[in-house]
Amino acid sequence: MRSSSYNIVVKVDDKDGRYALLNSYTHAFDIVNQNVYQYLKTQDEKCGISEETKEKLIKRGYITSLSEEDERELVKRFLNKIYDEIRLKNFGFHFIISYDCNLRCVYCYEDPILNGCACLPKNRITKEQVDKAYEIIIEKDKDRTGIKVIHLYGGEPFLAENYEMLEYIVQKGKDLGYVFSVTSNGYDLDKYLDFLRENSKIFSFQITIDGVEDIHNERKPHYKNKDSFTRIASNVDSLLKIGIPISIRINTDPCTMERIDELLVYFRERGWFQYKNFKPYCALLRKEVPTVNKKGNFPKEMFTQSEFYRTFCEKELGGKSEERFVCQDLDVQSVLNGLLLGKSVNHKSCFCGAQTGSIIFDPLGDIYSCWDVVGQREHRVGRYIPNFILENEFADKWFNSRVSEHKCVNCKYVFFCGGGCLANAFRVTGKVQSGECNDYPRLFKYGMQQIYNKKIQRGIDEN
Structure with missing residues (x-):
């Protein structure tokens, strides 16, 4: 057994040693103490946590029996399944x-x-x-x-x-x-x-x-x-x-x-x-x-x-x-609020609709999927005059953009950021592909601290 590679852990309370703990594919979200944090980090039995706590960590996906490679393959299959359902x-x-x-x-x-x-x-x-x-x-x-x-x-x-x-x-x-x-x-x-x-x-x-x-x-x-x-x-x-x-x-x-x-x-x-x-x-x-x-x-x-x-x-x-x-x-607060309230929150397999089914009709008869590249004919996905056609050479860059095929599959934030904006990636790297993070990890961590300070700490203090 080992700690999941897809755990997001953020220290939210220095005084009391509390951590926000979130698993990105099980969507488990908890506040844990220093002992649990150390156990997840080291798997050392000396950390002093109970068998009941260990069972909860396993049940909620923070501890897994999968190897790193097997867990990555699980995430890859999950990402592809989600993408195929909406593409x-x-x-x-x-x-x-x-x-x-x-x-x-x-x-x-x-x-x-x-x-x-x-x-x-x-x-x-x-x-x-x-x-x-x-x-x-x-x-x-x-x-x-x-x-x-x-x-x-x-x-x-x-x-x-x-x-x-x-x-x-x-x-x-x-x-x-x-x-x-x-x-x-x-x-x-x-x-x-x-x-x-x-x-x-x-x-x-x-x-x-x-x-x-x-x-x-x-x-x-x-x-x-x-x-x-x-x-x-x-x-x-x-x-x-x-x-x-x-x-x-x-x-x-x-x-x-x-x-x-x-x-x-x-x-x-x-x-x-x-x-x-x-x-x-x-x-x-x-x-x-x-x-x-x-x-x-x-x-x-x-x-x-x-x-x-x-x-x-x-x-x-x-x-x-x-x-x-x-x-x-980038919907961080909406996602975290939903998880905190136990609501169903969608896993993301892409950044936005430009990768799944956005159809933009322009006055020249071309079709685009992304607002940020309209008019740049090398980024069109097809034409609608005289007839509707998606041109595979162009359309696949946008409508078959699988985050699972890029480095993002290794990232613990992938189910929340969806691999980042493709148009922004093109501006930065010259390639239409996932993987340009745009500071998302720091944004998400700060969002977790905000949720704790505004909504969780108050309840803990009152109890």
Whole structure:
């Protein structure tokens, strides 16, 4: 017998010598003392734990009779089984209306195809292309139960000049029972208010506001008048009053985080927190951008994922907003809360839907599976004009991406991170494959400490 290679152990209480103990494939989650920790580490009988405790450690998977190789093979089979159950089974559908945008965000990952050296045509998707896409959606989605969602993307999908095509897409989808999730910069939404009011029940929006007004306008200027903050904020007001759910994304780096309290005050003064359909969240800005504050240049190193989350927690931003203001943490808190409450939590066999069944229809007749690489034809997975076809040479990179075939199979975090973001791996390594961790282990360990401090220690102290 030996300790499982997939145990995650984090010291959460220095004073009382307590450790959070989690097995990633059995999903057992416990708080243990120093004696149990030492026993798991050394298997020394002198650690002074009872036979009953030993039996519990075995039953919950912390102690195993499998060799390291056999346990790794067990994990590999489990990962493949999970992946096969979801791969190309449950599709997600997206329309790119055009490769055109009215803002010039300094960190835009689409900039080369929107305005740069690889600039694509600005023509909008056609009605004939939309009709063909809906034929595919109907066929692929025929067995779906529950809410049916189509995502609208760009460029900027809600450009004023896209009105007629958006109306066509939405009406066709509405007739088929779909609702629409939108990623928009929010600038031209005032041109659509009557349309959105008539269809408020079938829309939800993500709109980006990158910090207080001067930071936002520096990073997300309109291509003509530079100032985009005032108009976007006004349009958010209008959509909240209509009742449309609005998620405000704040792309965050150290400069933004330093003044995040000012933005929180602005949201409150604007009255946005009074709306139940308002939800702001911080997301990590991954590309370094030139930043300026009142004192001039403000160079700072970028956050790692764990530093970003730790800083958000230390500033107690959730508590300052009745937990309405949240931080992107790759679902760590959701997973740990679920395990703590004994809920069923899915094991991950991939990072996201780009590896299982995301279908993005673009205006050039190509299909992509990942938002981060749209327009880069070497990353397309197929075409839908004149007919739907997945091109194996390209599609297998995304739709047959098995984390079990990479070094991740040896990692104790694999069932929670799913091998990491493939697009991020490509940016870092030049390869579309799992294994780019993006600071996930430190993020997860900090998340375990947070769960203990907020929810577990209180119960222990009260008892």
